[in-house]
Amino acid sequence: MLRIAELVSSELRTREVLVRDEEPPSDYGKKPEERTADELVEYGVINLDKPAGPSSHEVVAWIKRLTGLEKVAHAGTLDPKVTGVLPVLLNRSVKVLPYLLAEDKEYVGVMRLHGDVPEEEVRKVVSLFKGPVYQRPPLRSAVKRALRIRRIYDVKVLEVSGRDVLFWMWCEAGTYVRKFCHDVGILLEVGAHMQELRRVRSGSLKEDSSVTLQDVVDAFVFWRDEKDESLLRRVIISVERAVEHLPRVVVRDGAVDAIAHGAALAVPGVLRVDSGIKAGDTVAIFTKKEELVAVGKALMRSEQMVSAKKGIAVKPEAVLMKPGVYPSLWRAR
Structure with missing residues (x-):
C-alpha cells in the first residue's frame, strides 16, 4: 500500500518519501559515520578549495602522490586562475564521477x-x-x-x-x-572579460565546508604517522554526502548483495523511494543504514516502485559496495 512516510527537506530539494514496506534493523553493514579511517578513504570525497595557480589535473596529481592512493579524480575542471569548490574523489568513489560532473x-x-x-x-x-x-x-x-x-x-x-x-x-x-x-x-x-572567478558550489558541495591542500596533506600525515584520525575525518566526507542531490531508493538487506554483484533491483527488494522519480532518471540505491550501494537508471516511476507486484525498478550503472558486506540471500533461492 502506498504511504507517505516523511518529508525530506534541504536547500536543494524537497521530496516526499513513499513507503512500500518496512524491515526491522539488522547487524549488517554500518552507517557511513561509523566507518574506519581506511573505509572512509576507500569511500571518500574531498571538498577541496582549489587555489589559484595549478590546474585541476595538477591538483589531483599532487594529492595522488602525497597520499599514495591508487585512484584519485576530480569532478569539474577549473582553469588554473579559478579558485573554489573542486570535488576530489578517492578510490571506489571514483565510480560516481559521471554523476558529479553533471551537477549544477x-x-x-x-x-x-x-x-x-x-x-x-x-x-x-x-x-x-x-x-x-x-x-x-x-x-x-x-x-x-x-x-x-x-x-x-x-x-x-x-x-x-x-x-x-x-x-x-x-x-x-x-x-x-x-x-x-x-x-x-x-x-x-564596449567589450568585457572575466577578471576573477570562484566556484562556490558544485552540486551538494559548498565552499563553506571546503578544505585546503594543506589540510589534506596534514590529515594524511597525522593519520599515518601519529595514528590521529581527527583531521582526516574533517577533511574527507563520505561519498553519500556527495550524491545527496540524487533521488533515493532504499532497499532490503537481502537485495544489497545481489546489487553489489551487478544485478538489477526488482520491486520486491524496494523498501521506500523518493517521490518524483520518472523512468530514465538517475537514482541512488541506499541501504537502511544510509550506505550507498549503487547509482543507476530508474525503469519506472516512484509510484510504480511501491505498488507494482513485479518488474525491474532500477538498473545499476555504477556499483560502489563490495560483495559480501551483506548476506547472499539471493543465492539460496
Whole structure:
C-alpha cells in the first residue's frame, strides 16, 4: 500500500518519501559515520578549495602522490586562475564521477568592462542571459568545439564599481563563464572579460565546508604517522554526502548483495523511494543504514516502485559496495 512516510527537506530539494514496506534493523553493514579511517578513504570525497595557480589535473596529481592512493579524480575542471569548490574523489568513489560532473554549479566572479557603461544598463543586459544560451567551447578546451546550449538558471549583478562588475551565477554543468563575460561585453558594445572567478558550489558541495591542500596533506600525515584520525575525518566526507542531490531508493538487506554483484533491483527488494522519480532518471540505491550501494537508471516511476507486484525498478550503472558486506540471500533461492 502506498504511504507517505516523511518529508525530506534541504536547500536543494524537497521530496516526499513513499513507503512500500518496512524491515526491522539488522547487524549488517554500518552507517557511513561509523566507518574506519581506511573505509572512509576507500569511500571518500574531498571538498577541496582549489587555489589559484595549478590546474585541476595538477591538483589531483599532487594529492595522488602525497597520499599514495591508487585512484584519485576530480569532478569539474577549473582553469588554473579559478579558485573554489573542486570535488576530489578517492578510490571506489571514483565510480560516481559521471554523476558529479553533471551537477549544477554556482559561481561568484568579477567581470571587467572595457568601457564606461551606466550601472542600470549593465544590470539589464546581464539579466538577459537567464535561461538557455548558445556557447562554443574555447580553443583551449578538452571537449569538441561544437556549438551547444547550456542553461543559466539565475544570474545577478551584486555590485558595480567603475568598470568592475561583481556577479553571481547559478548554471548548468559545462557552462563557460568566461564566454558569458565576453558576450555581455558584446551586447554592451564596449567589450568585457572575466577578471576573477570562484566556484562556490558544485552540486551538494559548498565552499563553506571546503578544505585546503594543506589540510589534506596534514590529515594524511597525522593519520599515518601519529595514528590521529581527527583531521582526516574533517577533511574527507563520505561519498553519500556527495550524491545527496540524487533521488533515493532504499532497499532490503537481502537485495544489497545481489546489487553489489551487478544485478538489477526488482520491486520486491524496494523498501521506500523518493517521490518524483520518472523512468530514465538517475537514482541512488541506499541501504537502511544510509550506505550507498549503487547509482543507476530508474525503469519506472516512484509510484510504480511501491505498488507494482513485479518488474525491474532500477538498473545499476555504477556499483560502489563490495560483495559480501551483506548476506547472499539471493543465492539460496
